[in-house]
Amino acid sequence: xxxxxxxxxxxxxxxxxxxxxxxxxxxxxxxxxxxxxxxxxxxxxxxxxxxxxxxxxxxxxxxxxxxxxxxxxxxxxxxxxxxxxxxxxxxxxxxxxxxxxxxxxxxxxxxxxxxxxxxxxxxxxxxxxxxxxxxxxxxxxxxxxxxxxxxxxxxxxxxxxxxxxxxxxxxxxxxxxxxxxxxxxxxxxxxxxxxxxxxxxxxxxxxxxxxxxxxxxxxxxxxxxxxxxxxxxxxxxxxxxxxxxxxxxxxxxxxxxxxxxxxxxxxxxxxxxxxxxxxxxxxxxxxxxxxxxxxxxxxxxxxxxxxxxxxxxxxxxxx
Amino acid sequence: xxxxxxxxxxxxxxxxxxxxxxxxxxxxxxxxxxxxxxxxxxxxxxxxxxxxxxxxxxxxxxxxxxxxxxxxxxxxxxxxxxxxxxxxxxxxxxxxxxxxxxxxxxxxxxxxxxxxxxxxxxxxxxxxxxxxxxxxxxxxxxxxxxxxxxxxxxxxxxxxxxxxxxxxxxxxxxxxxxxxxxxxxxxxxxxxxxxxxxxxxxxxxxxxxxxxxxxxxxxxxxxxxxxxxxxxxxxxxxxxxxxxxxxxxxxxxxxxxxxxxxxxxxxxxxxxxxxxxxxxxxxxxxxxxxxxxxxxxxxxxxxxxxxxxxxxxxxxxxxxxxxxxxxxxxxxxxxxxxxxxxxxxxxxxxxxxxxxxxxxxxxxxxxxxxxxxxxxxxxxxxxxxxxxxxxxxxxxxxxxxxxxxxxxxxxxxxxxxxxxxxxxxxxxxxxxxxxxxxxxxxxxxxxxxxxxxxxxxxxxxxxxxxxxxxxxxxxxxxxxxxxxxxxxxxxxxxxxxxxxxxxxxxxxxxxxxxxxxxxxxxxxxxxxxxxxxxxxxxxxxxxxxxxxxxxxxxxxxxxxxxxxxxxxxxxxxxxxxxxxxxxxxxxxxxxxxxxxxxxxxxxxxxxxxxxxxx
Numbered sequence: 024x025x026x027x028x029x030x031x032x033x034x035x036x037x038x039x040x041x042x043x044x045x046x047x048x049x050x051x052x053x054x055x056x057x058x059x060x061x062x063x064x065x066x067x068x069x070x071x072x073x074x075x076x077x078x079x080x081x082x083x084x085x086x087x088x089x090x091x092x093x094x095x096x097x098x099x100x101x102x103x104x105x106x107x108x109x110x111x112x113x114x115x116x117x118x119x120x121x122x123x124x125x126x127x128x129x130x131x132x133x134x135x136x137x138x139x140x141x142x143x144x145x146x147x148x149x150x151x152x153x154x155x156x157x158x159x160x161x162x163x164x165x166x167x168x169x170x171x172x173x174x175x176x177x178x179x180x181x182x183x184x185x186x187x188x189x190x191x192x193x194x195x196x197x198x199x200x201x202x203x204x205x206x207x208x209x210x211x212x213x214x215x216x217x218x219x220x221x222x223x224x225x226x227x228x229x230x231x232x233x234x235x236x237x238x239x240x241x242x243x244x245x246x247x248x249x250x251x252x253x254x255x256x257x258x259x260x261x262x263x264x265x266x267x268x269x270x271x272x273x274x275x276x277x278x279x280x281x282x283x284x285x286x287x288x289x290x291x292x293x294x295x296x297x298x299x300x301x302x303x304x305x306x307x308x309x310x311x312x313x314x315x316x317x318x319x320x321x322x323x324x325x326x327x328x329x330x331x332x333x334x335x336x337x338x339x340x341x342x
Numbered sequence: 343x344x345x346x347x348x349x350x351x352x353x354x355x356x357x358x359x360x361x362x363x364x365x366x367x368x369x370x371x372x373x374x375x376x377x378x379x380x381x382x383x384x385x386x387x388x389x390x391x392x393x394x395x396x397x398x399x400x401x402x403x404x405x406x407x408x409x410x411x412x413x414x415x416x417x418x419x420x421x422x423x424x425x426x427x428x429x430x431x432x433x434x435x436x437x438x439x440x441x442x443x444x445x446x447x448x449x450x451x452x453x454x455x456x457x458x459x460x461x462x463x464x465x466x467x468x469x470x471x472x473x474x475x476x477x478x479x480x481x482x483x484x485x486x487x488x489x490x491x492x493x494x495x496x497x498x499x500x501x502x503x504x505x506x507x508x509x510x511x512x513x514x515x516x517x518x519x520x521x522x523x524x525x526x527x528x529x530x531x532x533x534x535x536x537x538x539x540x541x542x543x544x545x546x547x548x549x550x551x552x553x554x555x556x557x558x559x560x561x562x563x564x565x566x567x568x569x570x571x572x573x574x575x576x577x578x579x580x581x582x583x584x585x586x587x588x589x590x591x592x593x594x595x596x597x598x599x600x601x602x603x604x605x606x607x608x609x610x611x612x613x614x615x616x617x618x619x620x621x622x623x624x625x626x627x628x629x630x631x632x633x634x635x636x637x638x639x640x641x642x643x644x645x646x647x648x649x650x651x652x653x654x655x656x657x658x659x660x661x662x663x664x665x666x667x668x669x670x671x672x673x674x675x676x677x678x679x680x681x682x683x684x685x686x687x688x689x690x691x692x693x694x695x696x697x698x699x700x701x702x703x704x705x706x707x708x709x710x711x712x713x714x715x716x717x718x719x720x721x722x723x724x725x726x727x728x729x730x731x732x733x734x735x736x737x738x739x740x741x742x743x744x745x746x747x748x749x750x751x752x753x754x755x756x757x758x759x760x761x762x763x764x765x766x767x768x769x770x771x772x773x774x775x776x777x778x779x780x781x782x783x784x785x786x787x788x789x790x791x792x793x794x795x796x797x798x799x800x801x802x803x804x805x806x807x808x809x810x811x812x813x814x815x816x817x818x819x820x821x822x823x824x825x826x827x828x829x830x831x832x833x834x835x836x837x838x839x840x841x842x843x844x845x846x847x848x849x850x851x852x853x854x855x856x857x858x859x860x861x862x863x864x865x866x867x868x869x870x871x872x873x874x875x876x877x878x879x880x881x882x883x884x885x886x887x888x889x890x891x892x893x894x895x896x897x898x899x900x901x902x903x904x905x906x907x908x909x910x911x912x913x914x915x916x917x918x919x920x921x922x923x924x925x926x927x928x929x930x931x932x933x934x935x936x937x938x939x940x941x942x943x944x945x946x947x948x949x950x951x952x953x954x955x956x
Contacts, residue, residue: 091856102848142762150885
């Protein structure tokens with residue numbers, strides 16, 4: 024039973040880590056945005072305060088069954104994906120269920136939350152929410168194409184569909200996959216801009232246009248739960264790209280607590296630097312229209328994705 | 343007595359009896375039909391080890407029998423039909439010509455069953471035609487006025503397929519001297535080495551039945567205009583007859599992997615991929631839920647054809663698995679559309695919305711089936727998608743086909759959401775105020791199908807087991823499968839039971855948290871009580887968002903919408919008409935011209951007499 028107890032402890036630890044880092048990054052983004060716009064801005068822990076306020080609300084507005092389920096689905100999707108993504112290479116407690124699911128599963132599970140959100144927003148009956156959802160789903164068709172192209176390229180280049188195998192390869196050779204297939208990284212990075220939904224791709228929430236879109240009818244505990252799920256998802260997206268292309272984290276040849284801590288530091292550094300790319304692009308970009316956003320993803324990112332697949336066929340690495 | 347004969351007799355007798363009893367008491371018609379399918383089901387389940395039925399008809403040896411592959415498809419047919427007939431009883435209540443409907447329906451079932459059990463080409467063809475003709479009667483049941491447009495399309499395409507198949511059968515007998523399917527396959531009928539047109543003609547017939555582009559144009563209206571209880575079988579089981587046929591055609595390729603057939607499988611795979619993508623983008627601009635499902639059905643068949651054409655273990659497994667799952671979730675979805683049509687009067691999504699509170703169980707079925715359709719874990723559809731992608735990525739070189747498939751399955755989220763939102767979510771309008779939940783006899787089959795979707799998501803082995811047996815028959819030895827986990831040839835695996843357990847655990851935790859936290863202070867509001875940026879809702883104002891649902895996507899994908907297969911076939915038809923119009927001028931109706939023809943013919947005979955009368 025000790026094994027299972029440790030697993031559950033590890034799962035909770037991973038969830039807390041993902042939640043804290045995600046929320047903290049969100050606050051940091053707000054701060055950076057404010058400083059660039061020459062404002063003082065909220066403190067970096069503002070997101071935690073917001074969450075506490077939302078969860079502490081006395082009255083909650085519920086819009087029926089799907090509205091009740093939507094935040095749940097987001098949390099379920101976020102937690103499940105989190106369990107199947109290796110956080111550290113040889114961390115003490117973070118290996119969770121990473122051997123039990125592969126990239127295709129992760130890809131599909133990530134959509135689960137969006138669908139729940141879409142259904143919940145749909146039941147509220149707010150036209151703005153529905154418009155936001157249609158935009159979000161359309162945008163998804165846009166950025167999934169280059170993202171899947173890049174993942175397919177990696178899968179056929181390394182002859183594995185498992186994230187853990189990719190990390191092991193980078194750990195053993197000390198060579199990041201970004202060097203083996205730079206085009207795949209470019210395609211994935213560009214499509215991750217769409218996944219984060221910051222400007223110029225903030226067409227789903229679209230402040231001042233759709234009254235915050237799909238979430239406009241959610242408040243109190245529902246919005247708080249959604250915010251938690253969203254923060255975890257932000258962390259997941261970052262870790263996914265770091266794991267696949269940037270060598271993952273925890274590559275120091277040290278075991279025990281010290282190794283884990285250094286690994287976590289490495290992870291935070293890499294994810295933070297990666298996170299700054301969509302944030303800074305968002306700071307200087309106006310908003311696309313939906314069709315422009317979709318077209319954008321079908322042009323250069325898809326081109327790089329196709330290049331990546333060709334590159335992968337020409338330079339196979341796995342046996 | 344042999345169960346095969348029993349089933350055929352029961353279905354045939356049911357067909358006649360249903361027709362007769364309709365004029366005595368209309369209430370009994372549906373029950374008689376249901377009972378006859380129920381009897382057939384019992385016959386099938388009681389004795390699966392049936393010996394072959396062999397008899398001679400006009401000097402031709404006919405052979406009917408079951409085998410694991412045939413049994414696999416028989417299960418799809420019989421079980422889906424059983425549920426559809428139960429559903430029919432209430433769905434068809436109060437409609438005209440019940441005897442006509444049920445007897446044609448039972449004949450269709452008989453035809454499908456016959457196609458699957460036929461072990462020789464002649465009875466295969468006969469049953470194929472019974473299936474086609476009786477389904478034609480059902481297509482025009484609702485839309486008699488469309489017989490000249492939509493009915494004719496189905497008829498013409500089916501006729502082309504049937505003639506192609508008949509020609510191929512004649513060639514088979516001419517070259518190989520046998521009508522027996524197994525013998526002919528052993529002699530290399532489908533090896534693509536010589537007489538390449540034989541497998542091509544067969545494949546044409548099967549591709550038409552499976553609605554593969556460019557032969558799909560009959561399908562959208564045929565699926566949408568038939569009574570929904572039939573459409574769930576039409577799309578769920580009858581289109582699988584095309585898949586069954588393609589499996590037979592490709593079985594030589596599966597066993598030998600001969601390079602001659604490789605090109606054919608590649609073409610077929612790309613046709614399937616393009617079918618999947620194009621049908622998807624047309625599905626998401628439909629405003630009628632039935633047409634949306636019809637296009638979706640075409641696109642799903644595209645996936646199955648892609649999976650078939652890979653010719654690898656995982657791929658064929660994916661095809662067989664998807665064949666069942668498609669029957670399950672698309673059968674359920676068409677039943678949902680039928681229930682909405684029955685209760686709310688229409689399935690036009692611009693007219694109705696917000697049915698979730700009125701029809702919660704129907705919504706539940708729709709939700710589970712849509713999750714299965716889009717392939718999101720932990721419901722059964724995911725397993726099919728996983729197998730398909732892993733087959734394409736790990737076992738074939740069709741990397742760009744993966745993208746086409748992925749594009750269509752991502753775009754499938756759009757129409758899946760459109761379906762759920764259009765019928766069940768959104769504003770609750772006055773028009774749908776008095777809508778009630780569907781009758782129990784309609785709900786039970788739908789719920790059973792939803793349950794199958796859920797269970798197969800955790801335990802796909804239930805389907806893998808018969809599928810593996812079926813694959814052994816068409817040339818795949820030692821198919822590995824596990825009850826609750828999936829693994830590909832590279833040794834990567836996905837453990838479904840763990841995933842299911844984990845999702846259940848998180849679900850329970852978060853459900854308790856969200857439901858009981860501040861339960862007393864949670865206020866339930868209607869769909870008019872929403873944030874509207876300061877504007878107040880006035881009585882009678884319509885806030886439903888249903889028109890131009892995916893306009894931005896349409897704009898972005900505008901180049902894809904330019905190509906319409908209907909238009910191409912219409913042009914082709916017009917060209918043919920002009921061509922034949924030219925030849926028609928021979929018949930002027932003038933006696934003198936005809937006399938000239940006769941004289942001209944005699945002159946020709948005289949001129950070439952040396953060559954002709956040698």
